Amino acid sequence: MPTPRIILLLTLSTLLALCACTGDSITDDSPSDPVVDDDGTIFVDGIAIEPAEPELVLSDEEWRERLSDEEYEILRSHGTEPAFSGDLLDNDAQGAYVCAGCGHELFSSETKYDSETGWPSYWEPIGEDSVGTEIDESFNMLRVEVHCAHCAGHLGHIFPDGPDPTGLRYCINSLALNFEPAQ
Numbered sequence: 001m002p003t004p005r006i007i008l009l010l011t012l013s014t015l016l017a018l019c020a021c022t023g024d025s026i027t028d029d030s031p032s033d034p035v036v037d038d039d040g041t042i043f044v045d046g047i048a049i050e051p052a053e054p055e056l057v058l059s060d061e062e063w064r065e066r067l068s069d070e071e072y073e074i075l076r077s078h079g080t081e082p083a084f085s086g087d088l089l090d091n092d093a094q095g096a097y098v099c100a101g102c103g104h105e106l107f108s109s110e111t112k113y114d115s116e117t118g119w120p121s122y123w124e125p126i127g128e129d130s131v132g133t134e135i136d137e138s139f140n141m142l143r144v145e146v147h148c149a150h151c152a153g154h155l156g157h158i159f160p161d162g163p164d165p166t167g168l169r170y171c172i173n174s175l176a177l178n179f180e181p182a183q
């Protein structure tokens, strides 16, 4: 069992990471209340909330066997890695970023950009069925959570401060990704 001191340190580092990952949305630009359109789809800051129905469903024990402790903390416990700590942050090679939990293709190097936030950032997923979204109200914040559509593993969050053409920032944990270089 972790000691109370370790738990405190983990909590503090998580809070620091969250503050950094929200960027300036923690100030006056905090997200507006959810909006529901005529079809019943919920939008937060213009981002549609569309949870994925995972095809790969494993037990907690199976996930612990499959993932490292660090990967498990992000993918299965909604953790956030410390800013500027990820191996893939500065990776600018051509290729695809796949889910570290199941290998599902998530992002292309074509849409990766330097957001200067400390996490790998993309302005669009690689395909329409790559990711799902959910409302995340943890830590008294309203955010859009993004997860792998195949295994529902937590990847990060989406913020409406990205570059053209989408204006979105997919703020993704390096630990949730594996990189597959283009052939």
Ligand SMILES: [Zn+2]
Pocket: 099, 100, 101, 102, 103, 104, 148, 149, 150, 151, 152, 153
């Ligand atoms: Zn996955």
